[in-house]
Amino acid sequence: MTKGVPMTPERPTTTPAHPGVRILRVGERLTLPWRPRTVVVVVVLLVLMGILAVLTLAWGPMGTSPHDLAAALRGEADATTTFVLERLRGPRILTAIGAGIALGLAGALFQSVTRNPLGSPDVIGLGAGAGAGVAVSTLWWPGVFPAPVGAVIGAGVAVGIVWWSTGMGFGSPARVIITGIGVFAMATAVTHYVVAVALRDSAHDLAAYLVGSLGTRNMQHVAIIGVGLVVLIPLVVMLSRRLLVMDLGDDVAETLGAGARTTRTQAIILAVLLAAAAVSVAGPVAFVALTAPHIARKLSRAPGPNLTLAAVTGALILVSADLLAQQAPGLAGLPVGIVTAAAGGVYLGYLLVLEWRR
Amino acid sequence: MVGAAVVVLALMTVASLSLGSRETDIARMLATLTGDEDPFMQQVLAARVPRTVVGATVGAALAVAGMLIQSVMRNPLGEPGLLGVTMGASASVVTATAFFGVSSGLATVPAAIPGAVLAVTAVLLLGRQSGSTSVIPLVLAGAVVSAVLGAYVQAMILTRPEVFDSYRHWMVGSLAGVRFETLWTVLPALILGAVLAWAMTGSLNAVALGEEVATGLGVRVQWVRLAALTAATLLAAAATAAVGPIAFVGLAVPHLVRAAVGTDHRWQLPMAVLLGAALLLGADVAARIIARPQELMVGVVTAFVGAPFLLAAVRRGRVRG
Numbered sequence: 158m159t160k161g162v163p164m165t166p167e168r169p170t171t172t173p174a175h176p177g178v179r180i181l182r183v184g185e186r187l188t189l190p191w192r193p194r195t196v197v198v199v200v201v202l203l204v205l206m207g208i209l210a211v212l213t214l215a216w217g218p219m220g221t222s223p224h225d226l227a228a229a230l231r232g233e234a235d236a237t238t239t240f241v242l243e244r245l246r247g248p249r250i251l252t253a254i255g256a257g258i259a260l261g262l263a264g265a266l267f268q269s270v271t272r273n274p275l276g277s278p279d280v281i282g283l284g285a286g287a288g289a290g291v292a293v294s295t296l297w298w299p300g301v302f303p304a305p306v307g308a309v310i311g312a313g314v315a316v317g318i319v320w321w322s323t324g325m326g327f328g329s330p331a332r333v334i335i336t337g338i339g340v341f342a343m344a345t346a347v348t349h350y351v352v353a354v355a356l357r358d359s360a361h362d363l364a365a366y367l368v369g370s371l372g373t374r375n376m377q378h379v380a381i382i383g384v385g386l387v388v389l390i391p392l393v394v395m396l397s398r399r400l401l402v403m404d405l406g407d408d409v410a411e412t413l414g415a416g417a418r419t420t421r422t423q424a425i426i427l428a429v430l431l432a433a434a435a436v437s438v439a440g441p442v443a444f445v446a447l448t449a450p451h452i453a454r455k456l457s458r459a460p461g462p463n464l465t466l467a468a469v470t471g472a473l474i475l476v477s478a479d480l481l482a483q484q485a486p487g488l489a490g491l492p493v494g495i496v497t498a499a500a501g502g503v504y505l506g507y508l509l510v511l512e513w514r515r
Numbered sequence: 516m517v518g519a520a521v522v523v524l525a526l527m528t529v530a531s532l533s534l535g536s537r538e539t540d541i542a543r544m545l546a547t548l549t550g551d552e553d554p555f556m557q558q559v560l561a562a563r564v565p566r567t568v569v570g571a572t573v574g575a576a577l578a579v580a581g582m583l584i585q586s587v588m589r590n591p592l593g594e595p596g597l598l599g600v601t602m603g604a605s606a607s608v609v610t611a612t613a614f615f616g617v618s619s620g621l622a623t624v625p626a627a628i629p630g631a632v633l634a635v636t637a638v639l640l641l642g643r644q645s646g647s648t649s650v651i652p653l654v655l656a657g658a659v660v661s662a663v664l665g666a667y668v669q670a671m672i673l674t675r676p677e678v679f680d681s682y683r684h685w686m687v688g689s690l691a692g693v694r695f696e697t698l699w700t701v702l703p704a705l706i707l708g709a710v711l712a713w714a715m716t717g718s719l720n721a722v723a724l725g726e727e728v729a730t731g732l733g734v735r736v737q738w739v740r741l742a743a744l745t746a747a748t749l750l751a752a753a754a755t756a757a758v759g760p761i762a763f764v765g766l767a768v769p770h771l772v773r774a775a776v777g778t779d780h781r782w783q784l785p786m787a788v789l790l791g792a793a794l795l796l797g798a799d800v801a802a803r804i805i806a807r808p809q810e811l812m813v814g815v816v817t818a819f820v821g822a823p824f825l826l827a828a829v830r831r832g833r834v835r836g
Contacts, residue, residue: 275655280658318826321830322826322827322829322830323829323830324829324830324831324832330651331651332829334651334654334655335592335651335654335825335829336825336826336829338597338654338658338825339822339823339825339826339829340822340826342762342763342818342821342822343818343819343822343823345818346814346815346816346818346819346822349686349687349812349814349815350806350811350815353806353809353811353812353815354806354809354811367669368666368669443662444662487674488670490673490674491669491670491673491674492669492673495666495669495670495673496666498662498663498665498666499662499663499666499667499670501662502659502660502662502663502666503663505655505659505662506641506656506659506660506663509641509642509652509655509656509659510641
């Protein structure tokens with residue numbers, strides 16, 4: 158406790174554990190802690206994302222102007238606009254938002270339970286594993302099980318290998334990072350193998366399986382990620398209070414009744430499912446899950462996993478990267494994963510040089 | 516031990532000459548080699564002899580590069596690929612093809628070297644940490660540089676049709692269709708790297724005893740490190756230029772070498788040459804057989820053979836956090 162906060166008995170029992178936290182009570186049972194700063198940041202990011210989404214829909218020769226968009230929302234648009242919105246650009250932007258939310262949440266969960274800013278699905282090869290699972294399930298054994306199931310299996314195997322290889326679970330950041338590189342390489346090799354055998358030489362398809370792409374999405378993709386989020390987000394919310402306690406250390410968490418081991422296992426399972434859902438609709442898009450929680454924490458300056466903000470940041474990153482991939486000169490037509498890999502890599506390099514060098 | 520390694524390499528050579536995505540008879544192959552006129556086998560051998568020679572050379576170069584990096588950094592995770600050498604070389608060649616009109620083929624090979632050197636320098640600068648022996652910043656810096664360069668390479672390949680054909684070649688290494696001419700163009704870099712590596716073996720033995728001891732023995736530690744890293748970069752860049760990025764040979768082979776001949780670098784070097792060549796030939800044979808009647812890229816196989824070495828090294832606690 159700092160000197161400026163006297164611990165007097167007169168203070169109300171809802172004394173915030175951290176400065177700046179308010180408690181919102183809904184009825185008898187539900188209490189939600191919130192911070193004004195976080196709420197402001199979330200609102201700003203949502204507005205920004207709205208602008209980018211409208212821009213994504215409006216830009217280019219097939220674009221839908223904001224005026225037409227409003228008409229379409231009222232159900233009064235002409236056939237061309239409806240077609241573009243329902244078949245071409247609408248599914249794409251919705252998939253981007255959904256996958257971004259899922260990746261941001263997965264990253265925040267992982268970084269929270271590993272207490273490691275690098276312990277994200279990208280670094281431990283989870284995304285690549287899910288990508289390999291998608292490649293196997295769609296190209297090798299088509300029809301045996303659907304792509305999302307393949308993604309979950311691939312992601313689970315990748316996490317399992319990392320967990321086993323470190324010899325100490327996810328406790329040591331150094332070991333997690335290095336085994337992650339190995340698992341990433343093996344998963345990529347599987348994808349190369351499957352695509353080489355199944356597709357021969359269509360490099361564009363290979364790129365989509367390897368780096369993640371949002372091209373030619375349809376409403377089925379939106380449905381997959383939508384259902385995934387609807388099912389998983391409530392579970393994440395239920396877990397979020399215990400995650401906040403986990404930040405104080407395993408011993409404190411146990412004392413407060415949040416079983417550290419159980420919480421960690423549940424959070425990792427949720428993260429695997431979220432990342433797999435994202436990968437099955439967008440491919441293994443790199444570095445969104447790594448950077449989103451990181452940026453979220455900087456913006457909110459709050460401890461803990463910052464789940465809401467990480468989700469919104471993830472969506473914003475993916476939407477803006479996809480806007481670049483669609484419209485930026487020189488990038489147009491590239492898979493979105495190339496944009497996020499380059500930008501995320503540069504961001505990671507910046508962190509490496511300026512923040513983590515001690 | 517060296518004798519055993521020679522036998523293994525000889526076996527792998529015979530396998531590489533006789534096994535392929537189409538089955539061929541070993542007896543016919545040997546008869547053709549000794550002068551028998553069999554047009555089909557002659558054609559097959561015309562493809563497989565260069566493939567075998569180049570494969571052995573590349574494997575040896577990568578293994579020696581890995582051995583040098585591991586002893587200079589005193590870390591079992593040193594690997595040309597982890598330090599960004601291979602992606603640097605790939606990016607460099609793709610740039611030369613896309614912007615400077617260097618058509619694919621022989622002229623691209625020298626173009627790989629500056630990219631590899633730049634990438635290693637960037638990784639070493641990014642991952643530099645004063646007073647720390649941890650390898651994590653370096654590995655992380657290597658991953659960052661490789662990720663950015665990989666994105667660049669993919670972007671160039673997908674937007675430029677003239678580079679598009681060589682897509683696989685610059686993402687995953689392959690020995691398919693490789694010719695002797697490729698080897699001649701990288702030979703100067705290979706010889707320079709090999710000579711430098713050989714000249715450094717004695718000094719590396721001294722450095723392995725510790726910096727103070729080495730200085731006491733009259734060895735200039737910083738110069739030895741620089742020379743060894745230069746040799747490793749030259750060897751790995753030449754190998755990548757010839758056949759594309761091949762992962763984990765440089766990581767796995769030095770582990771085997773140390774298990775076989777111990778810590779003396781004068782024995783490690785020839786052993787790394789033999790085992791590196793044998794491993795890559797074995798991986799290439801596997802790449803031809805696994806997916807019959809098609810062929811895999813050998814880089815896919817080495818990732819699968821080599822990455823478990825990385826995982827095992829971590830699990831056995833050889834990695835200092």
